Amino acid sequence: MVTDLALLRLLQLVSPGLPIGMYCYSQGLERAVDDGWISNASDADEWLNGLMTLCLTRIDLPILARLYDAWECGDVESVDYWSNTLIACRETSELRAEDRHTGQALARLLDSLDIAGMRPWIRKPETTLATVFAFAAVNWGVPKRESVIGYLWSWLENQVLCAVKLVPLGQVAGQRLLTGLAAKIPALADEALAIADHDIGGSAFGLALASSRHEMQYSRLFRS
Numbered sequence: 001m002v003t004d005l006a007l008l009r010l011l012q013l014v015s016p017g018l019p020i021g022m023y024c025y026s027q028g029l030e031r032a033v034d035d036g037w038i039s040n041a042s043d044a045d046e047w048l049n050g051l052m053t054l055c056l057t058r059i060d061l062p063i064l065a066r067l068y069d070a071w072e073c074g075d076v077e078s079v080d081y082w083s084n085t086l087i088a089c090r091e092t093s094e095l096r097a098e099d100r101h102t103g104q105a106l107a108r109l110l111d112s113l114d115i116a117g118m119r120p121w122i123r124k125p126e127t128t129l130a131t132v133f134a135f136a137a138v139n140w141g142v143p144k145r146e147s148v149i150g151y152l153w154s155w156l157e158n159q160v161l162c163a164v165k166l167v168p169l170g171q172v173a174g175q176r177l178l179t180g181l182a183a184k185i186p187a188l189a190d191e192a193l194a195i196a197d198h199d200i201g202g203s204a205f206g207l208a209l210a211s212s213r214h215e216m217q218y219s220r221l222f223r224s
Helices: 003-015 029-034 039-071 076-088 093-112 130-139 144-166 171-182 185-193 205-214
Strands: none
Touching: 003 130, 003 144, 029 144, 029 205, 039 076, 039 130, 039 144, 039 185, 039 205, 076 093, 076 130, 093 130, 093 205, 130 144, 144 171, 144 185, 144 205
């Protein structure tokens, strides 16, 4: 069971106020809106639900769980392996850069909080957000399942905030979207935790296309 302090640390990790620059990234959503693929709350719901089920649940979350296990037992070789695997699953340079930059930013933050072990990851090219998030969760005593749930919640909240700005959606519509999609997170977390190593993987062609097109978008608010 998660302790009070561990819960507070998890809330700190998933907060949109965490200074790692997540607000700079829309993960292709900006291009999808610009191209007319997403024009209302229903479209945004379909887009985000698809990414949650086809990408996060099949790639990010099971790899996060393995990174958690590797940090917990001090297996640095496995940490490197799963970090590189996650980077290899990113289909565009923007998505790879986002993972690297946010992960390195979190590593800098943890190092500034005098948490030992993160300094080498500040400049490692294979650093990912999941790598450092898992490290923080282990060090702060956050259980694995709660860490997976928190990671997916953090991603979803950031994406809904992007949708509110870009579509645009009203604040109530954004909260309604967040409420509906968040209800699916516990089941998706359990699904991700049950995935075997050889079943990790997935792709959403729309995300890859939107992200690659965003790299050439003339006027944009977000870095991805």
